[in-house]
Every structure is written in C-alpha cells, then in structure tokens.
Amino acid sequence: MTNRFRTPSGGRIDRSAPVSFRFDGKTYSGYKGDTLASALIANGVHLLGRSFKYHRPRGILSAGSDEPNALVAVARDAARVAPNLRATQVELYEGLSAESQNRWPSLAFDAGAINDLAAPFLPAGFYYKTFMWPAGAWKRFYEPKIRAMAGLGKAPTLPDPDRYTQNYAFCDVLVVGAGPAGLAAALAAAESGARVILCDEQAELGGSLLAEVGATIEGKPAQAWLADTLASLSKHENVTLLPRTTAFGYFPHNMIALAERVSEHLAAPDHDLPRERLWQVRATEVVIASGAHERPLVFPDNDRPGVMLADSGRTYVSRYGAKPGDRAVIFTACDSGYRTALELKAAGVTIAAIADLRPQLHGELPSRALAAGIDVRPGTVVTGTSGRLRVSSADLAKVSGGAVGRSETIACDTVLMSGGYTPSLHLFSQSRGKLVWDAASGSYLPGTSVERERSAGACRGVYGLNAVLEDGYAAGEAAAKAARDTASPQRGATPVNGASSRSFKAEAPDLGNDGFIGATPHNRNPAFAKAFVDWQNDVTSKDIKLATREGMRSIEHMKRYTTTGMATDQGKTSNMNALGIVSEALGTPVPQIGLTTFRPPFTPTTFGIFAGEARGDLFDPVRKTPIHDWAAEHGAAFEDVGLWKRAWYFPKAGEDLHAAVARECKAVRASVGMFDASTLGKIEIVGPDAAEFMNRMYTNAWAKLEPGRLRYGVMLREDGFVMDDGVVGRMAPDRFHVTTTTGGAPRVLAHMEDYLQTEWPDLDVWLTSTTEQWAVIAVQGPNARAVLEPLVEGIDLGKEAFPHMSVREGRICGVPTRLFSVSFTGELGFEVNVPAEYGRFIWEAIHASGERFGITPYGTETMHVLRAEKGYIIVGQETDGTATPDDVNLGWAVGKAKKDFVGKRSLARASMSAPDRKQLVGLLTTNPATVLEEGAQIVADPTAPVPVPMLGHVTSAYHSAVLGRSIALAVIKGGRARIGQKLSVPMPGSVIEVEVVEPMFYDPKGERLNA
Amino acid sequence: MLIITCPWCGARPELEFRYGGEAHIARPADPSTLTDEEWADFLYNRTNPKGLHAERWRHVHGCGRFFNAVRDTVSDFFVVTYKAGETRPDIAGDQAK
C-alpha cells in the first residue's frame, strides 16, 4: 500500500530519491522533497495525533507553519528529541523517526478520549471553574494530571548535544517571505544595488509559486519563472538568500530575529554545522511579504482526520504529488475551493460535491468546475462528518436565509474547506504597527507603521498573482529608495510606494476575495455538536458563545477565558473565526471587538538558539586572579564569588573543609598565613579635588589623612544605608588608592561616576578602575613581618616606621609595590600590592620566604572565620541594604563634623537612630558544639503564640578552631541593650539557646594588631 | 533592540546603555536645611509620566558618560538626547515644560 495516494507524476518531489522513514514505529517511504506530512498523506495516513483537551483523533489541517494539529516528536537519539514539531514543516530525510504525541496507550486507542464524552464538564473557562477547590488540590492532583493528559510533548531529559550559533547582520532591505511579493521586492531592491536579505521559513524559496501549476509570469510557466528569478537573485553579490529561516520576532529599530534551521533536515548532519543559527538583523528598511493564511470553516465535526484546508489539499497534490484522498467533498466560501477541486480532479481525485456557502455562483473558476461536470451546490453547508479515525462521509444541507434544510450524507475520504484568506499580520503587529479593519475584504490590514517597514502582497490584502508581483516590486523599489534617502537610525516612517516600474504580465485564475468568518449554520443539536474554532487548544464555537453569555466582552478576555488563539500556533487559523462568532453573539461589529496582540515568536523557537554558545564553560565569563593557577596546582577548592573563582580552602590529604579551615585558622593565629586578596575592587582616585570628592562620597573625614596612611572607609547610599566599605590609602595629597568589596567594585565606581559627572562636574577628579592591575597578597600572623622583611627594599617595616594602617611604596623582589600594613584577621598583617603580571612570582617568593615559619596559604572560608572572630563585618552579609553605620557598630567611622556627605541627611531622620533598630551583636550558643544556621531567626520566647515576634537573624556562624567553640554574628532589634540576655533560635525539631554578647570573640583589646 | 544616540559617541545599540532614572533632579546644595518631607520628596518621589519623560542614561559600555534623554513612555521612542548639564530641550506637546 506504499504511496497509494501518490500521483503518477508532477510536483517538486524527487522521484529518483526514495526516502525511508518511521512514524510511530512503522516504516514508510516517501521522496526527497516531501515533508513528513506530505509523505504520510501519500501513504494514506491522516491520523497524526490526539487533541489537547478532548483527546479527539486529529489529522493534518494545513501544509505550513499555521498547522495546529499535526504535532510530532522527531528523535535522532535519546538526547536529540524535538517535540511539538509541525509535521507540515518537517523535511523528510532517510531514517527520520517521528512519534505522535498526546496519546496513551496508542494513537488509535486513547484512554483520554473519555474527555470527549465528558465534554459537558470541560466548558469554556474550565480552568477557572473546576480547579478552584479544594485548596491545594491544584498542585497535588489537577496539575500533574493535566500535564500528563495534555498534548504538550515531552522534552528530552539529556543535555542537548547540538550546537547553536548566533549572527549579527546588517542590510538595506530585509524581505520577509519569498513568495511572489517577496521575490519581486527582493528583485527590485537588488537591482537598485541595495544590500538585501531575503528569508523564508520553507525549505525552498517561492512560497505559493511552489504549488502553482496553472499560471504564467512574463510568458513563462510560474515555476520556470521562479527558477530563473532565484538564479538571477543568487548572482547578485548584494543579496543573501536564506531558506529554512523564520523571521520570528520584530524588535524596535528594525531589529529582526531570524531562526535558520541549518542542519535539521539532513540525514547525517556534519558535526561542524550548527543545528540552528540565530540571525539578529538590523535592517534599514523591511518589506513584510508574509502572505495570508487560509481560514477553516467552523462546522460540526470539522476536526475529523481527513478534513483539511482546501488550498493545503491542493498544495499536497500540486507540489508534493500526494492526494489527500480518493473522493473529496469541498466546502467553500470563496473561489479558492474551486481551484482545489479542478487540480484534484486533474490528479485523479473524485470530487463528490462542492458545497458553496454562497447562494450565487459567478466567476471563472466556478464556471470551469461546472464545465468539468463537478456537482456544485450553491447555498449549501456541511453540517457534520462521520468516520471513527478518518472521515468517511459528510452531511450536506441547503441553507437559505439562515434556515438549514435536511442533510444528505455523501461518502468521501477527505473534506477540504476554505473560508477565504486571513492576511498574516504577525510581524507587522509585533512591530507595533496599527491595524485597520477593511470591511470590503472582511479582514484586518496593516495601517500606520511604527518602524521603517512596509507590507506587500497578500499580507496587506492584495490578491491576484499579477497584482501581488507588482505590489512586491513597488515595495522593493520604494524600500531601496528609502534606505538610500533616509539616514539610519530612524523610526516611524510612513511607507509610500510608487507604481511598479516593472510589468510581470502574470496570468492566473482569479480567486476573488470572498470569504466567511464565524461559524457556519447547521441543523444539529447545539448541545452535542462540536464545531472547532481553535484546533490546538480544542476550543469550539459553543465555548466562545458560552463565554459571551458569561459576560466576556473584550476579545482579550475572551481569549484568556476560552484559551482560543493561545496555543503555540498563535491562532493563525482561528483568530478571525473566533472574532466572527463573538461579533455575531454580541451583535457587535468585528472592528469594535478588537484584536488580540501578536507576540513573538511567530512559530515556536528552540531555547538553544537563544543560548547560542553561551552554555557550559561559556555561560558566563570566568575571572581568575594572577595566583589562580598556583592555587589550583596546590589543590585549592574554589568557590564562585560573582564571576570570580576564589580559592576557598587548601585541603591537605584526607582533610575536609572543616579540617582544612581549622588548620588554616590556627596557622594564621600561631605563625603566619597568606591569602590571595586580588579580587578586591580597586579604584584610583586622582586630582586636585580628590580629597574633597572622598569627603563627599564616604562617611569618613579625609582632609586630615596624611599621605602614607590608610583609613577604613564606609560608603552610604543617599538613603543612609551602608553600600560598601574598604580600606583606602592616601598615596599623595591628590591621590587615593581605594579598595572596595569584591562584588561591589563596579557598583561603587558607577556610584562615584554618577555623582562626579552629574552632581559635581566642577570637581577636578579622575576615577580609574585598577582592580585587575594589582595582585594583592595578604600576609597575616605574628610572623608576617619576618616573612616579608628579607624581600622588601626601600621600606622600613619596623613597628614605629611602619605602624598599623600605613602604606609605603617601595620594591619587593625588585618589583614595585604598594605595601599596606592592614589586617582583616586581627593579627599583625600586611597586604602586598604588586602589578598583576608579577602576582604569582611575588606569591611564590613570599611562600618560599615563609617556609621557615610554616607559612600556610588560606582561602576565603578561613578569611571569613578569622574576621568573624574579630567581629569585622562583611557588607552584604551583616548588612542587607537596611543597615546604618551605627547598626553595624561603625558609628565611629562617620565624620559627624562634616557638613555633608552622601547619605548624611538621611541619617538625621529620627527613625535612623531609633533604639529598637536591628543592631550587630555576637551570639554564643549554650552548647559550644552547635553551629547556628546563617539566616536563622531569633526570638525571645519560642513558646509564644504564633506568629512569634522575630527579633532578628543570624548573619554569620562558624566553628572557631582557635576558640574551640562555635561563634555567630547576628542583627537583633535593640541588640546592644540585650547583651547578656538569653534568646532562642527555633529550628525544625529543636530550639537552640543563645547568649547575646559583644561581637568580638578574640583579642578584644586589639593587642595582636601591633605585635 | 533600540538604538540610542549618545551625545558623545553617536548611535549605539541599547545594550551598551544603562538607565539612570528621572533627569533634572538636582541634589540639594545643603541637604541639612531640608525638612524630612522635602528630603523624602527628593529621594523617592518621581513624576512617572505617561508620555514624554526626561531621564538619565549612561553609555556604560562605551564612553561611560551620563547624558539625558527625552523618551516617550507610551511608544518607547527616544525624542532627543542631550548632554548632562544642558537644559531640557523644547519639544512640542511636552507637558512637563
């Protein structure tokens, strides 16, 4: 039975290249040039899936990207599974394997079809009605059930092994759609010398011309003209032709996103090829030539497999040589149905009858149908169809003045319907262009443009081959001229086309522009008849009428209530019919009901194309310090701090984090440790007004800080809350070396630039980020001085010559250095700043010099523990954007005598010094072995009735090896007044008792700093 | 993606820029003379208009300069950009002028 429905000749398939493929495990054959849909049709297979809500059997409705039904999963292997592909767009290749979706256990017998019988319980808005009660049932019951039952396809669970790339491109004229209008536009623009990109979603460029068998253009058969035109376009160096490329998003200033399917259609794709390529095209002018979608007719049982759009049925015959059946009934409201009948009859399909909704026949095509002996029935509707998994008959009845007569059953194996054409407005609407209602054609058309674009051909309601070609050519000429004449970037041009300067002399049958929107009349019991409007979301005309009775008026409400048009096909086949039904039900003209907004993407787009190369190691940039490789070679474990990789701890054999940190902490306190602090943010602030600028940006007073001295600086936001902190060195009267937190560096620099540029442009100061110019090595511990002394030249490291919080410039191992005497551990300490390229060299030199003291490299975890033992805060850990300096015991750093600084006025608000503010304190657990959880809440009485008043939370908690017990920092309401009190930290299953203490656990007098 | 014209560098894509809030709100010369209400007004209250809005932008991935722009919040069209420190240009229909 292979290819029983294949025509003996004709079409664009390559009959010398048979292709074997599998659908639901069964092997079939087709030809190169087939889509999965056309090959299945040639094999007589119409049952392709089950519907979303009612699990009704569904077939192929269309021949293009507007397909709502025939969604399949195509799998190359376990990882390469693409669900929800439209079979009408899947190109056939040798070995292709596709599966139907949304059926269990099998396509022919589907248990979920019980939903069809239960349909009275699944009315419009059933999401809102049914699942409201009982609370909690949604998560436990409804959602998992709906997900399992609904036809959403299954995503593969393995990582995607394919590659996706991204391209930026620029052109004078981008033409979207390579049908007759787009081809003509591209020709015109190309001939004028413009840089042109022509893209089309189909495998072949040509659009409707690919199925055109009766027309001539410039004296040639249409398909010969197409071949010549493509050959001519491809000779232009200024033209880029992109087949298999969907323009899926229209963004401001003519930025159009294109998804190119590069290798999806190949049997054995070259590994060097990406699967897909994202083009981000910036076009000076855009010509939208996106054509029109044929509209279905909304009649009972119009969703049975074998019922399809008439022009799609014709396309399968004339383009793919695949007959949709042996015996067709055609239901039409326009002349397109007659063209289908004539071409199908010529291909050997019996036309059982043409039911024409219109009472009168006129025009060329109906006459030809009558002359061909076809049973043409004007004023006739289809009132239903029969057949279990495939249509086997259609019921036809006369309609006059709204009254539908008795039905006559006519045997058939396909029903082809046409309600006319809906211009494809998706891209125009995405560009924010205003739509206008055209009463003559009964459709919305592009109105005022917002971007520099123009529509051409059927997408703006121009029909008839010659008119479309000339409209396209005129648009291409006008776009190329506009691109030459108007400088980029601009928006909001109103397109004005001239007359086409080229005549195409195209001859093709006149299809007129009749059509119908809404639901056709029928004689069935309205309680049981299902006439589908939206095939993909299973919305019937009855659902829409019900929604109007329940008070929905705006089309936006209607859409959300019934879900019509909300499926992945974005209502390409359904929107206008839904509008028509609402219009009739409410007695309101269509343009007053409105139209829903079209949003990108035009068709579903893979996540891969958006991710591009930015995944895995390339997801984010990785920042490494100059000492990173040394740490890695010495077994460091790393943690991510922003984009930085920081050495977390340096485990020796057999050590876990806890053991390594305990050893590192003890080594620093007992002898000496070294730490890579290169990630600290650094800003060089230079200029005659540098000190004045520092005065305004930081809480501290800087005027009297002498060159050669360091000061701990606190920076506030204008609202008075701590923003950042860091040690600042005054290198010279007009030069400061500012450090910031690791994560805060860009924010602090931007904050400074903001004030300097916009509030105080009169200050003569320059700000330069030097974060990556300096490597910073902290040497901390009682033996720190002894380690550095042999290496340093030109700096007296003596206690008196170089006191705590000083900075000196000199050399270390011959390398220029800014040497800080500073401590973030509470021990005698130095920070060696050297040019980054010497970082590892100096690190190794210090390490060698420290060997005699057992110098111990330590990581961020030990750094955190050591500073917590001293109660030094970390901005962002002890502070959360609502802490004043006083809240975290930094009141001493606020220069109260200063007239002004950023945040000062806010600190003067009464609430900023209220006694019950959350204040930094220390916590000691009654059980010294218990380490609190950071973020845990603190209460006074855990037995108090819920909600228990929260006093604050734990900000830092560690085991201190040096103290032999746990320690914690916390912020607690009125905390300083609570020192000595016992409080509680309730945890799941237990309550931890703590004592509030001073936030200083080690060397409270600070004697070790000056050792 | 919008194209924004930096008054110093010219037309550049939107992703080189960072938004900086409403423009022409000068920090008071002596904040200590303000009442709490006046200070709160300076800190927090913004016009949030429907229509033309003067706002600060920074060419953060370019020259680094702050500048001002008048943008229509309805259409998301930039009407004009101008250097920091310059007065808001005269634009027909600008309610804020």
Ligand SMILES: [Zn+2]
């Ligand atoms: Zn700039």
